[in-house]
Amino acid sequence: MAKKKLICGLTALLLAGCGLTGLMGCGKQETAAGKTEIEIVSYKKEAVDTFNEIAEKFNETHDDIHLTIDSPNEAMTILKTRFIREDYPDIVVIGGDMDYSNFLDSDLFADISDLDVLSETKSSYLDMDKQLEFIPQEGTYALPYVANAAGILYNKDLFEEHGWKVPQTWSEFMALCEQIQSAGVQPLYFGFKDTWTCLAPWNALAVGLADPQLCSEVNNGTTTFTKGYDETAEKIKALLGYGEANPTAYSYNDACTAFARGQSAMYTIGSYAIPQIKSVNPDMNIGTFTFPANEDEADNVLNSGIDVQFCVMKACKNKEAAYEVLRFLYEDDTIRTYLDEQGGIACKQGDFPLSSELEGVRSYIESDRMADFQDHHYPSEMSVDAMIQTYLLDDSADTKKTFLNKFDKDWKRYNRDLIWKVQQYNEKEGTSEDTK
Template sequence: MAKRKICQAMAVVLALGMCTTGLTGCGNEKRADGKTEIEVVSYKPEAVKAFEKIEKQFNETHDDIHLTISSPNEAMTILKTRFIREDYPDIIAIGGDINYSNFLDADLFEDISDLDAVDNVKEAYLDMDKELEFIPKDGTYALPYAANAAGVLYNKDMFAENGWKVPTTWSEFTALCDEIKESGTLPLYLGFKDTWTCLAPWNALAVGLCDSDTCNQVNMGNTTFEEAYSPVADKIRTLLDYAEDNPYAYSYNDACTAFARGESAMYTIGSYAIPQIKSVNPDMNIGSFTFPANDNEADNVLNSGIDLQLSVMKACKNKEAAYEVLEYLYSDETIQTYLDDQGGIACKEGDFAIPDTLEDMQEYIKDNRMSDYQDHHYPSEMSVDAMIQTYLLDTGDNAKEKFLKKFDSDWERYNRDLIREVQDYQKEQEDAK
């Protein structure tokens, strides 16, 4: 069943003749030195130096297991091709997104509920993984490792010089934008030429204005996007009043550069943009606050998603060794090694250093007031980023209505089989009562 599902989902990969160069054999065999080989494939090539350091430290301290961590370019393509060939690594390190959902639905992952490290994961991130399940499953199938956060970046020195305060409600946010605009400074930079950047404020607003399981509720027939996303659509359009003229003419790189040069007081993007911004202005004093989407601060939610998590493949032949690797990777020291290189938020409970740039979000992280990116549930075929850009470009009176109706119709088009599967499951549960 697993092979059939994964082949159906990934036939396009083969049809396009994706390159299989660099594939390695299954890492479950004993090495010549008698050690058990455990292979981890990570989708994050930017973290290769951190993984090389972690791999070296593990191998220097273990006599019976040899760990190999690879972080190839186009890792997801390589993984999908390997899955079709039934050439599985032991562990994969991927994000908490639609790829994880698809692999889990194809029954490729081992239940790791009995792994001691699972008990130390922050509840919010375990909940995010459960919401990524198309059909509810008993067990735990990933070990959340590191997370990111998205809200509004701001120029801390500019705020201090002008006496501007970080807003905690939507009314405070729009009033601040008005005040900044009146001072002659541009409140926001958007950079919507690259359509994916439209998803940054969309996600950060949506987590505070919608239920975290909105997509599943739509699949069950309990709501529609036209109903659920209406306030999100209104508020993302409001941002245009405070942004650069024609934001669709400026790319992500343009926006990062403009913000780095002090051309705006704020930038609606995630913390992942900070390295790019600091490449232009290394000394910039950057802060980041949770998008205050509501007029009651208690209703606001931090947009935080799992940037990296670890799943053991069902095909792994030595789960005891794989578990030993996971326990090592989940030690405080190893997690901090990764965070020191990549930044972000530890998904493990504990006293981990948090970047100064995220200190305004610390209480949300501490209190588990976090919710996943809505787009982690969107099929790529929908091109929701382009849909949002088209909506924002549309100045017609019925722009929002057209956008949300298209959202619902496209969702049904691209998720027809999933919707049927979810509703059949729902009926089975009701019949069993």
């Protein structure tokens, strides 16, 4: 059944964008003598050495199970091809995004509700996975592992030199931008030439201003993006007066370089940009604060999403062996190995290392005050990043209305089948509502 459901959603994508050259021979490794073989396929190519190290430690300490972790190039394309062939690994490493939603909707993942270490996961990240379900599912289908965070990076030395304080509210943030500008320093840098960077401030604002389940509510017909994103659209536009004069003339690399060289006091980007910034200025003293989107600090939320999580395939024939692997991966020492080498935020409860650059958002992490990136719910075909960029460049009087109307119109266009499926589910469950 899984294959039949998946072919409709994946075959066209594969034929349109990728050939199958080099995908042969991707099947499971031969079972090690006398051991149960567990194969993990990971999409995190940059973490290949770390996962190899972890697999080696597992194999040294387990006599009955042999673990192989593959981190191939074009991992998602390879996975989709293998799924169509029903050549499944035992576990996949995937992010908390639309790929996870699509695979779950295709009935590929096993319910791991009976996995004991799930109880040690921060509730925010379990909630994020539930919010990624197209149709509400009974059970749990992923073990969140490591997350990232996005807000505002700032130059701590500049702040200390001028006596600037980290803002807690939107009004304080706007006043700070004015104060920085009055001191002859540019407050913000954007780098909107690369359209995806437009999503950084958008997501960081939206988590504090919009319902985390907004996309699902729109699919349910209970609200619209025109209503849900009105304040987010208003405030992201207000940022433009404090950045570079022509933000779409500068790329992500340009923005990282400019911020590293002290050309702005703040940068509206996520923690993932820190390595790039430090490649230009290794000694830069960088801090992070949660985007103060609201007038009450208590309403602010850290934008954090799942970067790495483990899903057991429904076709896995050795579920207990797979669980033993997941328990090892969830041991504190194993998580620390990953964090020490790859960075990020542990999705497991407990005292785990946090990079110095993220100390400013520690309280949000420890109090589980976090929400997922809104764009993890957007179909790539909709190109929301380009829509936001166009909106930011539009100076016409009705630009916000035009942008939000297009958001609603395009959402229906690119999610037609999903919306129909949700409507059918609601009718069956007796929960269908008209748009308010």
